[in-house]
Amino acid sequence: xxxxxLLPMLIxxxxxxxxxxxxxxxFFDSTADKNLPxxxxxxxxxxxxxxFKKLAKTHG
Numbered sequence: 001x002x003x004x005x006l007l008p009m010l011i012x013x014x015x016x017x018x019x020x021x022x023x024x025x026x027f028f029d030s031t032a033d034k035n036l037p038x039x040x041x042x043x044x045x046x047x048x049x050x051x052f053k054k055l056a057k058t059h060g
């Protein structure tokens with residue numbers, strides 16, 4: 001997905017199975033820190049992770 005221009009992101013989510021917990025990873029393009037300050041990337045990542053957490057609670 002492209003949450004912001006010039007900031008491509010890959011979201012990898014694994015459902016819980018066989019005794020393993022679910023897992024969420026957010027990956028950014030190697031140019032992310034050149035296109036946006038790292039503090040903003042951290043804030044965006046934290047917000048997205050919290051949003052997914054809330055979605056998982058209501059739809060899980």
